[in-house]
Amino acid sequence: xxxxxPLNFFGLTALVLLGAVSELLGKPVGGAAASGADAAAPKRLxxxxxxxxxxxxxxxxxxxxxxxxxxxYNMAADQPHTPPVRWMLLAGRTRSVEFYSRGIASPDLxxxxxxxxxxxxxxxxxQPCHGGPGVANDQVGRGINPKPPPxxxxxxxxxxxxxYWIISHGLKLSGMPGFAPxxxxxxxxxxxxxxxxxxxxxxADYQLMASSPGQPxxxxxxxxxxxxxxxxxQKGNPRLGKTLISxxxxxxxxxxxxxxxxxxxxxLTGFAERQYIAGILVNTPANVVAFITxxxxxxxxxxxxxxxxxxxxxxxxxxxxxxxxxxxxxxxLRRAGTRARNGSERAGR
Amino acid sequence: xxxxxxxxxxxxxxxxxxxxxxxxxxxxxxxISAGRAGEGRHLLYSYGCGSCHVIPGISEATxxxxxxLAGLANRQYIAGLLVNTPxxxxxxxxxxQQIEPGSAMPNLNVTExxxxxxxxxxxxxx
Numbered sequence: 001x002x003x004x005x006p007l008n009f010f011g012l013t014a015l016v017l018l019g020a021v022s023e024l025l026g027k028p029v030g031g032a033a034a035s036g037a038d039a040a041a042p043k044r045l046x047x048x049x050x051x052x053x054x055x056x057x058x059x060x061x062x063x064x065x066x067x068x069x070x071x072x073y074n075m076a077a078d079q080p081h082t083p084p085v086r087w088m089l090l091a092g093r094t095r096s097v098e099f100y101s102r103g104i105a106s107p108d109l110x111x112x113x114x115x116x117x118x119x120x121x122x123x124x125x126x127q128p129c130h131g132g133p134g135v136a137n138d139q140v141g142r143g144i145n146p147k148p149p150p151x152x153x154x155x156x157x158x159x160x161x162x163x164y165w166i167i168s169h170g171l172k173l174s175g176m177p178g179f180a181p182x183x184x185x186x187x188x189x190x191x192x193x194x195x196x197x198x199x200x201x202x203x204a205d206y207q208l209m210a211s212s213p214g215q216p217x218x219x220x221x222x223x224x225x226x227x228x229x230x231x232x233x234q235k236g237n238p239r240l241g242k243t244l245i246s247x248x249x250x251x252x253x254x255x256x257x258x259x260x261x262x263x264x265x266x267x268l269t270g271f272a273e274r275q276y277i278a279g280i281l282v283n284t285p286a287n288v289v290a291f292i293t294x295x296x297x298x299x300x301x302x303x304x305x306x307x308x309x310x311x312x313x314x315x316x317x318x319x320x321x322x323x324x325x326x327x328x329x330x331x332x333l334r335r336a337g338t339r340a341r342n343g344s345e346r347a348g349r
Numbered sequence: 350x351x352x353x354x355x356x357x358x359x360x361x362x363x364x365x366x367x368x369x370x371x372x373x374x375x376x377x378x379x380x381i382s383a384g385r386a387g388e389g390r391h392l393l394y395s396y397g398c399g400s401c402h403v404i405p406g407i408s409e410a411t412x413x414x415x416x417x418l419a420g421l422a423n424r425q426y427i428a429g430l431l432v433n434t435p436x437x438x439x440x441x442x443x444x445x446q447q448i449e450p451g452s453a454m455p456n457l458n459v460t461e462x463x464x465x466x467x468x469x470x471x472x473x474x475x
Contacts, residue, residue: 078391078394078395079391079394080394080408080409086409131455133453134446134451134452134453134454134455135455136455136456136457136458137397139458142395142396142397142457147397147399147400147409149400150400150401150412150414152414153412153413153414202451203451203452203453204450204451207451253425255420263420263423263424263425264424264425264426265424265425265426265429266416266417266424266429267416267417267419267420269417270403270413270417273413274413274414274415274416275413275414275415275453276414276415276453278429279415279428279429279449279452279453279454280449280451280452280453299429299430301430302429302430303425303426303429303430304429325413329413
């Protein structure tokens with residue numbers, strides 16, 4: 001891992017800035033041709049502004065320290081941070097992880113044994129705080145602030161190297177511990193291999209895996225592109241899908257951006273980002289198409305009726321729905337599905 | 350002709366009307382839920398509901414695991430299976446796995462009173 005420290009860089013910058021400022025204060029700001037009195041005026045103005053700015057910053061700093069010392073800021077874990085403090089902590093954390101995980105090379109995670117072993121660690125070490133699909137975290141996880149996020153949707157926001165760094169070292173001012181002991185190097189990579197497969201696991205499958213210790217039933221191979229339905233969806237026509245949504249009256253029940261605002265079922269805003277559909281299926285193109293064509297088969301007694309949508313039409317409808325919200329989750333699903341064959345993370349993620 | 354007094358009076362009436370509407374919404378929601386919306390708002394935060402659902406008015410509630418809960422008060426069904434009544438909402442919050450095994454929504458050991466309070470908040474979402 002790199003031994004660069006950001007402190008040196010900032011220290012150097014501060015020195016340079018200080019030097020530049022003191023030079024400016026010592027010399028006239030105007031050109032060499034300016035007369036004495038005129039040359040002094042802009043320099044005085046600059047000095048006043050600069051000193052005022054310093055004074056304001058110093059007062060804010062002292063004020064901040066006094067505020068913290070006063071005990072007025074609520075540090076209860078079951079109450080949220082104020083938005084500015086939260087932003088500061090999160091931004092700092094993200095930048096820090098990005099900086100300190102530079103130079104970590106992630107290995108090939110395609111070996112199916114890795115993901116299976118990773119699940120054993122996940123269940124024992126991660127599930128108590130983060131929970132799993134359909135499985136609650138323990139009380140200890142619920143009491144923590146910041147809340148341990150659901151890794152099904154949040155692990156995709158980090159690279160393998162960043163996850164490795166977080167898992168190894170933990171995070172200050174959070175409940176996330178470092179697992180460098182007790183987990184060895186290979187074990188931590190195994191955990192990450194499992195985290196990449198986790199979004200593809202349905203809640204029912206996960207509950208089965210979680211209930212039978214020592215016998216995880218994570219399928220050896222990750223689903224292929226075709227299994228997930230990506231080749232078909234790419235041939236789908238979103239514009240036609242939007243028309244079909246109108247023809248089939250989907251918006252009489254669902255709020256669909258660009259379609260209408262029914263109140264029978266849930267809104268479909270940001271549909272591409274949704275992790276599950278109908279509460280029980282992983283949101284993949286294949287599942288969406290199957291659900292649209294025959295919801296009763298997949299979820300008996302659901303309020304969503306079979307209205308005779310043909311498969312090709314369902315593909316177009318799904319193509320439209322996948323224009324709603326960020327495409328990042330789908331891209332990550334595709335990478336998770338084909339990683340088993342392609343090995344380690346592609347560059348330029 | 351512009352008058353400061355007129356402007357202030359208009360603003361006062363406008364805000365009274367708005368606040369009055371909100372108060373009625375909250376009162377109605379608390380009435381049908383036999384719970385407290387303010388407490389429900391806190392519980393929805395501390396149980397981490399926002400980790401999975403986008404919920405208007407709840408801090409950090411930006412989750413995309415499950416559907417957004419905006420407009421829940423006007424929704425016809427819960428979880429695609431239950432008619433949206435207070436009793437069904439309490440049941441769903443407390444025991445989703447019993448109602449829909451294999452649901453992504455876990456059982457979180459929410460107590461009866463807590464479910465009433467959460468529902469009281471959720472029923473303000475129109």
